[in-house]
Amino acid sequence: xxELPIALADLWFGIVLxxxxxxxxxxxxxxxxxxxxxxxxxxxxxxxxxxxIGPFWDGNEVWLVVxxxxxxxxxxxxxxxxxxxxxxxxxxxxxxxxxRGLAPEFYEQREDExxxxxxxxxxxxxxxxAPFLLGVFTANWVLGVSGIAxxxxxxxxxxxxxxxxxxxxxxxxxxxxxxxxETTAYxxxxxxxxxxLVVVALALAAPRLAxxxxxxxxxxxxxxxxxxxxxxxxxxxxxxxxxxAGGLTAGLVALVGAWLYPLADPATGLTVADAAVGSPSIELxxxxxxxxxxxxxxxxxxxxxxxxxPIEPGETY
Amino acid sequence: MPIRPEHIHDGPNSDPRxxxxxxxxxxxxxxxxxxxxxxxASRLQFALTTIVHIIFPVMSMGLAPFLVYFTWxxxxxxxxxxxxxxxxxxxxxxxxxxxxxxxxxVLEFEFGTNFAxxxxxxxxxxxxxxxxxxxxxxxLEATFLGVFVFGRERVSDRFYFVSSVFVGLGTWLSAVWIxxxxxxxxxPRGFEMVTENGHPVVALTDPIAAYANPRFPWMxxxxxxxxxxxxxLFMAGxxxxxxxxxxxLGVVDSGNYDAEFWRATLKVALVVxxxxxxxxxxxxxxxxxxxxxxxxxxxxxMEAVWETDSYVPEYLIAFPTSVEDLTDPRAKELFGxxxxxxxxxxxxxxxxxxxITGLNEFEESPPVAVVFWSFRAMVALGxxxxxxxxxxxxxxxxxxxxxxxxxxxxxMVSALAGVFTVExxxxxxxxxxxxxxxxxxxxxxxxxxxxxxxxxxxxxLGGFAAVYLGLLTVYTYVIARIVRxxxxxxxxxxxxxxxxxxxxxxxxxxxx
Ligand code: HDD
Ligand code: HEM
Ligand code: HEM
Numbered sequence: 020x021x022e023l024p025i026a027l028a029d030l031w032f033g034i035v036l037x038x039x040x041x042x043x044x045x046x047x048x049x050x051x052x053x054x055x056x057x058x059x060x061x062x063x064x065x066x067x068x069x070x071x072i073g074p075f076w077d078g079n080e081v082w083l084v085v086x087x088x089x090x091x092x093x094x095x096x097x098x099x100x101x102x103x104x105x106x107x108x109x110x111x112x113x114x115x116x117x118x119r120g121l122a123p124e125f126y127e128q129r130e131d132e133x134x135x136x137x138x139x140x141x142x143x144x145x146x147x148x149a150p151f152l153l154g155v156f157t158a159n160w161v162l163g164v165s166g167i168a169x170x171x172x173x174x175x176x177x178x179x180x181x182x183x184x185x186x187x188x189x190x191x192x193x194x195x196x197x198x199x200x201e202t203t204a205y206x207x208x209x210x211x212x213x214x215x216l217v218v219v220a221l222a223l224a225a226p227r228l229a230x231x232x233x234x235x236x237x238x239x240x241x242x243x244x245x246x247x248x249x250x251x252x253x254x255x256x257x258x259x260x261x262x263x264a265g266g267l268t269a270g271l272v273a274l275v276g277a278w279l280y281p282l283a284d285p286a287t288g289l290t291v292a293d294a295a296v297g298s299p300s301i302e303l304x305x306x307x308x309x310x311x312x313x314x315x316x317x318x319x320x321x322x323x324x325x326x327x328x329p330i331e332p333g334e335t336y
Numbered sequence: 337m338p339i340r341p342e343h344i345h346d347g348p349n350s351d352p353r354x355x356x357x358x359x360x361x362x363x364x365x366x367x368x369x370x371x372x373x374x375x376x377a378s379r380l381q382f383a384l385t386t387i388v389h390i391i392f393p394v395m396s397m398g399l400a401p402f403l404v405y406f407t408w409x410x411x412x413x414x415x416x417x418x419x420x421x422x423x424x425x426x427x428x429x430x431x432x433x434x435x436x437x438x439x440x441x442v443l444e445f446e447f448g449t450n451f452a453x454x455x456x457x458x459x460x461x462x463x464x465x466x467x468x469x470x471x472x473x474x475x476l477e478a479t480f481l482g483v484f485v486f487g488r489e490r491v492s493d494r495f496y497f498v499s500s501v502f503v504g505l506g507t508w509l510s511a512v513w514i515x516x517x518x519x520x521x522x523x524p525r526g527f528e529m530v531t532e533n534g535h536p537v538v539a540l541t542d543p544i545a546a547y548a549n550p551r552f553p554w555m556x557x558x559x560x561x562x563x564x565x566x567x568x569l570f571m572a573g574x575x576x577x578x579x580x581x582x583x584x585l586g587v588v589d590s591g592n593y594d595a596e597f598w599r600a601t602l603k604v605a606l607v608v609x610x611x612x613x614x615x616x617x618x619x620x621x622x623x624x625x626x627x628x629x630x631x632x633x634x635x636x637x638m639e640a641v642w643e644t645d646s647y648v649p650e651y652l653i654a655f656p657t658s659v660e661d662l663t664d665p666r667a668k669e670l671f672g673x674x675x676x677x678x679x680x681x682x683x684x685x686x687x688x689x690x691x692i693t694g695l696n697e698f699e700e701s702p703p704v705a706v707v708f709w710s711f712r713a714m715v716a717l718g719x720x721x722x723x724x725x726x727x728x729x730x731x732x733x734x735x736x737x738x739x740x741x742x743x744x745x746x747x748m749v750s751a752l753a754g755v756f757t758v759e760x761x762x763x764x765x766x767x768x769x770x771x772x773x774x775x776x777x778x779x780x781x782x783x784x785x786x787x788x789x790x791x792x793x794x795x796x797l798g799g800f801a802a803v804y805l806g807l808l809t810v811y812t813y814v815i816a817r818i819v820r821x822x823x824x825x826x827x828x829x830x831x832x833x834x835x836x837x838x839x840x841x842x843x844x845x846x847x848x
Contacts, residue, residue, distance in 0.1 A: 074482030077437055081474045087444045088467035095459020096533055102448025102455075103785035109449055110796045113442050117803065120438040121810070124431050128814045293533060300460040300540045304467060311471040318479035325487050 027305055028295035031093035032283065033276070034308065038089050040272035042082035043153070043178070044185060044265045049076040051186015051209075053119060053146020054179065055202055056139065064198060065139065069123045070330045071193040076123075078322060080116070092304050094294040097284045104165050104286065105156055112152045119145025147179055154178030158220070161278050162227050163285030170223035177216035181271065183209035184248065185264040191257030195329050206252050206260065210245045213267070217241065233277045241270045375784040377793035378450035381800055383766075385442050387759055388804045392436030394758055397511060397560065398567025399429045400504030402604065403484075407500040411493040420597050424823040425571075428815060430485045435811055437478070439804075450793070453535075454773055454783025461527055461538045461546055462517045469513035477506025511559060519551035521774045522765070523630050529777075538777075550630060554623050555765075561619065562761065565612040565721065566754025568605045572728075573751020574819050575602035580744040597823050599738070606728045606737075613721040620718060631775060634768035637707040639679045702770040706763065714760040717753055724750060 049072045056068045090098040102109055122142035126135060154175035159165060187206030191199060217238070221228075228234075244266045251260035279285065283294040295301060403425060410418035444466065447455045455463075480502040483491060491499070526546030527538045540546060578598040628635040724746060731737045773780040 074486040077434065078475070078478040078482060080437065080441070081470060081478050084441060084444060084474055085467065085470035087441075087448070088463070088470040091444075091447065091455060091459055092463030092467035095456045095463055095537070096535075098448045098459065098463075099452035099456040099785075102445060103450070103452035103787055106449050106785075106788065106792050107795070109445055110799065113438075113445055114799070114803065116441060117438040117807070120434050121807070124434045125810060125814060128817065289533065296460040296463065297532075297539055299543060300464060303540075303543060304464050307464070307468050308471065311468070311475075315471055315475045318475055322479045322482050325483055325490050 027301045028093075028292050030305070031089070031295060031301065032280065032291045035086060035089045035093060036272050036276045038082055038086040039157075039275075040269050042079070042086055043150070043181070043272065044268040045079035045082060046076065047150065047182040047268060048072075048185035048189035048261070048264070049079055050119070050146045050150045050179075051182040051184065052190060053142055053186075054183050055186055055190065055205055056146070057143040058205070059202075062135070065135075067194060067198065067330060068190075069126065069142075071190060073123070074322065074326045076120075078319065080120070083116075093296060093301065094283055094291075095296060096287075096289055097294045100284055100287055100289070101160060105159060108152055108156050108159070112149055112156065115145045115148035115152060117145070118142070119149055146182075150178045150182045151175040157275060158224075161275055161285065162224060165286070170220050170227075173216055173220040173223060177213055177220060178271075180209045180213035180216055181264075181268060184213055184245075184267065185261065188248070188252065188257055188260035188264050191252065191255075191260060192328075193330055203252055203257070203260075207249045210248055210267075214242060214245055217271075228278055231277075234274065237270050237274050237277065241267055244270065371790040371794040372797070374788040374790050374793040375781045377790065377797045378784050378788065379780060381793070381797045382443075382446060382450060384797075384800055384804065385439065385446060386762070386766075388808065389436065389439040389443055390758060390762060391755055392432045392439060393507065393511070394563045394566050394755055395432035395570075396429055396436055397507045398563035398565075398570075399425055399432070400507050401564060402567065402571070402608075403429060404497075404500050404504050405604070407497050411497045417596055417600055420594070420823040421600060424597070424818075426485060427818055430481070431811070431814060433477075433481060435807065439807075442800075450785055450788065451773075451783045452785035452787075454778065456535055457537050457778060457783070458774065459537070461520065461540050465513045465517045465547070469510050473506050473510035473513060475506075476502055477510065480506065508560065511563075512556065515555045515559060516547050516549075516552055518765075519555045520546055520549050522555075522769060523549045523551040524774050524777055525549055550626070554626050558616070558619055558623055558761075559758075561612050561616050562754070562758050564608060565616055566758055568608040568612060569721065569724075569747075569754040570751050571601050571605035572609060572747045573749075575599070575605060576744040576747035577751075577819075578822065579738055580741070580748065583738060594823055594825070602737070603732075606725075606732065609721070610725045610729050613718075613725040617718045617722055620715070631769070633701065634707070634764075637702050637704045637768050638711040638764060639708070700771045702768050707768040710760045710763040710767070714757050714764060717757045717760070720750070721754070721757075 052068050052072050056065060059065060059068065087098070090101075118141040122138045122145060126138040126142065129135075152175065154177060155167065155171040157178075158171035158174035159168065162168060162170065164171070183205055187203050187209065190202040191206075194202060221230075221238070244263045248260050248263040248267070251257070251263060281290050281292070283289050283291045296304075403422060406418050406422040406425065409415065410422050447466075480499045483496070483499040484503050487499070488496060524546075526540065526542035526544070526549070528541050529536050530539045531537070575598045579595075579602065582595070624635070624638075627638070727743055727746070728737070731740050731743055737743075769775055771779050771781070773783045
């Protein structure tokens with residue numbers, strides 16, 4: 020039998036969850052912009068919302084690709100078990116992502132109103148549906164259940180609220196003037212809704228989960244971050260607000276990790292150590308990631324600094 | 337505990353929480369009373385979703401070198417023509433890329449949703465390339481695409497050019513990794529079978545043997561050349577359409593017909609066509625030999641050879657003698673025009689008397705008719721592209737490139753033929769490997785997700801059929817609209833800040 024390098028297994032558990040967190044935060048603000056798109060009806064405002072995410076969403080979505088790829092590569096039985104058990108749920112996520120990805124691309128191709136109305140709806144449906152279903156999926160994973168459990172639905176809603184939290188802060192950075200004031204105003208409300216939904220979800224999930232000091236710490240941290248977020252938005256410190264939204268997302272995924280570990284898949288009882296691939300696959304994967312992830316970070320820094328600051332008047336999707 | 341590959345289906349199922357694997361020989365696949373056999377539905381769904389996905393990578397991998405060239409010329413010369421070329425073809429690239437992303441994501445999830453047993457078995461070997469593909473290729477491509485599509489005014493010329501190179505490099509690197517995964521499924525090595533968590537799984541023993549497997553270089557060269565060739569055909573077809581309408585039909589409806597633009601597009605495309613079309617045929621011939629050596633069963637299906645024989649003819653055209661035989665093209669019962677000894681010659685690299693192992697020597701065969709006809713059609717189209725290339729080269733040489741109506745028509749009808757041929761080639765590759773999902777190691781039916789029900793599978797299969805039909809319709813509509821409208825008239829280039837245009841800004845470049 021192959022001897023498993025336990026430390027690498029744990030490391031990969033952390034990396035895979037970090038990929039998930041990166042996706043939920045980065046594509047999260049794209050989703051949040053999509054949700055805010057639903058609340059704005061003015062055509063030029065809508066153009067601006069699309070322009071804000073234009074250069075970013077594709078790169079952001081790749082974090083989901085590497086989450087799937089990383090899970091497949093590091094924990095094949097978890098990837099296989101989890102994805103096949105949540106069959107329809109995942110195809111729902113894919114359907115939503117298809118709508119969200121295509122809609123802005125096609126929206127711009129024609130000027131007429133009906134075309135815009137329909138692709139606008141597709142954009143909203145995808146932007147709200149994807150985080151909702153991913154939230155349900157993640158909660159089901161932690162709870163070891165399939166189908167649609169009440170706690171999972173609440174988590175799905177909480178993730179949608181979280182994307183609006185990030186989206187509002189992102190628009191604080193990307194827009195100007197009264198439009199900025201109106202869009203960032205959604206942020207504090209979404210933050211309150213997020214906290215409330217998390218509390219409800221915890222209450223519903225209580226019989227199935229152990230509440231240790233880590234949970235309490237992470238919940239307290241989330242409350243503090245949400246407070247910081249609201250203050251930062253009020254003071255116009257939009258970058259700081261965006262960072263705290265990132266912290267909130269990381270906190271949520273950390274909760275997921277804390278509850279799962281040492282199991283990788285509660286439904287089958289597989290532990291992180293048992294589920295990890297053996298040598299030399301895991302060493303190769305680690306080596307490749309050590310080389311590549313700093314590069315990837317560089318690309319994102321490059322991208323976000325080329326397109327830093329508010330969108331310019333002439334810029335469209 | 338290494339076990340022999342043939343015994344892969346017999347692994348004990350020690351985990352009571354997980355349903356047993358399906359498709360073992362003694363235990364027929366469940367789902368008899370189901371809406372549809374989940375294995376069949378999964379295969380159809382995977383076939384449908386990859387066949388749709390590959391269209392978009394072909395467009396983006398094929399367009400990439402053209403865009404790098406246009407950007408380079410734009411940055412070096414500042415000519416407005418290259419600004420228009422780069423802009424116009426980037427628009428098509430960006431839309432294809434977005435559709436490629438969403439359809440590719442589907443595939444990545446589908447390994448887990450529909451082929452869970454396969455994923456669990458091969459994760460240690462195939463997971464790596466897919467994860468690295470994401471980190472190395474998609475990240476590069478998707479971030480620099482943001483700059484390339486939205487950032488012309490925000491970055492320097494040099495940085496903009498570098499972005500075009502990185503986008504192109506990203507698309508090609510993604511082909512490297514996905515084809516490493518796929519080529520390993522054709523010629524697997526560098527592994528042993530072990531049992532883990534009660535399931536037989538592949539353990540990587542020799543990464544170099546596995547990832548640098550013999551099929552990979554063949555596949556990569558053939559695929560990338562096919563992508564460039566397909567896009568050259570597309571560009572030439574589109575340019576021919578515009579030139580034909582203006583010159584032969586005298587249509588002047590579109591106010592901004594841009595003769596310079598379409599002539600440049602046609603010429604660039606033809607240069608590439610003249611290089612890639614003959615290369616593809618020559619390479620394909622050698623590739624066939626490699627397949628004959630490494631997957632004799634697939635080669636026999638490509639040639640529909642049932643009995644092991646020597647002096648096997650290569651049928652160029654073959655008709656079954658009776659209608660029922662249409663799906664069963666046994667070589668012996670064909671009216672055909674064949675080259676005596678041709679197939680033997682192809683398999684051996686020049687020996688017309690070489691022996692070809694017939695399908696009857698194998699326990700199971702792939703759906704022979706599908707493989708046989710797809711292979712025939714790919715080869716026929718390959719020769720047709722060579723004819724097109726030589727014909728255009730001759731007309732160009734004789735100075736009649738813009739006058740030959742028939743040539744323009746031929747280019748127009750071939751605009752999508754390259755992409756179609758790629759589909760045929762993949763059908764040969766993938767259907768020809770059946771019943772194996774990993775040649776000689778694992779059967780496709782054994783790879784299907786154990787818990788999948790026919791109802792769920794039917795639901796998603798139907799959903800994909802509908803969604804992808806819609807997606808292809810909208811994509812075709814949007815691309816056709818862009819193509820019909822042509823590039824923005826030259827004046828609007830002023831806004832890009834490069835006034836050094838060398839052409840007369842008036843759009844009335846006459847065409848006669
Ligand atoms: C423009 C497209 C195109 C053209 C003109 C050709 N091919 Fe091709 N062919 C492909 C596009 C393609 C492909 C990109 O679709 C495949 C699928 C897998 C691969 O590596 O390339 C392929 C596969 C493929 C295979 C199967 C390999 C396997 O099973 O792994 C063989 C033997 C050939 N080709 C041979 C030929 C020959 C003899 C050709 C010409 C006379 C030819 N191809 C023209
Ligand atoms: C994009 C080009 C590709 C096309 C058009 C294509 C097409 C197909 C088709 C038609 C089948 C069905 C064969 C049958 O069941 O009779 C199939 C099977 C399969 N292919 Fe591919 N394929 C492509 C690339 C790949 C790659 C790159 C991989 C792996 C990395 C892959 C993995 C598989 C697997 C696992 C199956 C077995 C499942 C099944 O039979 O449906 N394919 N493919
Ligand atoms: C069946 C196996 C396949 C899988 C699992 C797969 C997976 C994916 C995924 C997840 C993406 C989206 C990446 C992003 O978000 O940017 C993608 C896009 C892409 N795929 Fe595939 N793919 C498959 C087959 C192929 C084949 C056979 C090729 C080419 C040889 C290919 C080339 C590409 C390229 C170039 C892109 C970038 C998007 C684009 O340029 O349109 N893929 N693929």
